[in-house]
Amino acid sequence: MVIFLLLLIGAWILWKRTTDGLLKYDLLIAWAIKLTVSWLFLVVYSEYYGSGTLTADPEAFMRESALLNQVAHESFADYLRFLAGMETQSMIDHYLSATTHWSSGNLTLINDSKNVIRVNSLLYFLSNGNVYLHVVVFGFLSLLGFRELYLTFSTAISFPKRRFWYALILFPSLVFWTGSMLKEPLMILGLCLVIRAWFGDLGNAGRIWRWGLGLLLLIAFKPYVLLCLLPAIALYIVTVKVFKKRIWLAFSVMFVVFIGALTLMPAPREKGVFYLTRKQFDFINIGKGGIHAYADSCFYFFRPDQFQYLNINEDDSSVFLKRPLHAKKVALGKALPFEDVTLQPNKKAWFMYFRSNGCTSYIPVTFIRSSSTQLVKNIPEAFTNAAFRPFFGDPGGWLKYFAIVETIVLFGWVLYAFSFWKSASNQTKLKVVSLMLFAICLLLLIGWITPVLGAMVRYRIPAYLAIFVAAALLFKKTKPTETWEKLPS
Secondary structure (H helix, E strand, O other): HHHHHHHHHHHHHHHHOOOOOOOHHHHHHHHHHHHHHHHHHHHHHHHHHHOEEEEEEHHHHHHHHHHHHHHHHHHHHHHHHHHOOHHHHHHHHOOOOOOOOOOOOOOOOOHHHHHHHHHHHHHHHHHOOOOHHHHHHHHHHHHHHHHHHHHHHOOOOOOOOOHHHHHHHOOOHHHHHHHHHHHHHHHHHHHHHHHHHHHHOHHHHHHHHHHHHHHHHHHHOOHHHHHHHHHHHHHHHHHHHHHOOOOOOOOHHHHHHHHHHHHHHHHHHHHHHHEEEEEEEEHHHHHHHHEEEEEEOOOEEOHHHHHHHEEEOOOOOEEEEOOEEEEEEEOOOOOOOOOEEEEOOOOEEEEEEEEOOOOOEEEOOOOOOOOOOHHHHHOOOHHHHHHOOOOOOOOOOOOHHHHHHHHHHHHHHHHHHHHHHHHHHHHHHHHHHHHHHHHHHHHHHHHOOOHHHHHHEEEEEEEEHHHHHHHHHHHHOOOOOOHHOOOOO
């Protein structure tokens, strides 16, 4: 009943929102598409990856959101403290000891996984655990984000506006991941609001609230996307304010300043490289598979080929070592350090915190090894992996072919659209270069640390969105398309 009421409210809101260039029912059709894909998302993660119930991240976030919501029934004051980030370790041990995303500590300043759990725990008051309500709400919010993006660029493109709208809505990986109850729908809403505030033709009030809400959402749900967006925004501002729209001069000066800063400030540079090394290390361990055993103040990581030297009690998740063994020691809740250690058989049980048999789409990547030089050498591999893979011969299930086709179509469209580069205005070129810089920064970051193709396809959707919009801005219509042009444009 609650879901039906939300659907009616959502439909009424969309019907009342006049959108230039679209028919009144276009927003309703778009939401129907998103609801269908949301259902498909749940089917994939319950039937394809699971055995009739949710699995992987969707299952983990829903389960931990339920645990957090349960806190409100025991102590609403403590629940509010969890929402505000004011909880103590003893509160976590008492209420959320069965969690993984929440109780593992903070590896970054902002733990975006906790924020997703917070939002879903609030929705639990309405859903009582019905996951369909969660995807309905998240999907609706992401649809509002797509509308913001459409309004930003619909007047700057040369092909029919309705075609642009449905291209945004039907972008395969984008519509799939924004049909979830994970980070992506809220991140995309934030990104679209920032882009509207950045490029849109708005008054001061409309620009300010979009900047504020958009930045807040990006910080809360995908801080690294905002980090990759900052150089693009800086390039745009410097080009307009300082270099009078001489794009390549502005880019060259910014690049020299950036390299100079990294050279003259080795401490922050090495700290950043260390952080990327640790993230890559964690992802490789997840991709290959292994066990994280909790030992009071740290984790020990064991590879799958070392399982034979462990006594694992599945009933109480205790882990005992049979013989001396080399392993990795990982600091609890910190990005650094991790180190190689030689362990002796333990008398006190370790707790099996996380176990994975590996990801089917794992690919080998070159280790960064905390080396700035190696990080630079990894740029071609990182960009190729994140931008273009999976390839036809890569590991993974049949779903990878959707990603392959999407990549081929997208970059085919990009190559064609960039043939119009010379005829584009300086303002269009500046927008295109800014969007492409954001996409390249994000793809490099993903490629440096991610050895799992399925994760790459998920994480790169903001980059693919920016690349698509950049190509749409460059494209020039050569022949009229009568079917679409008879409709409002």
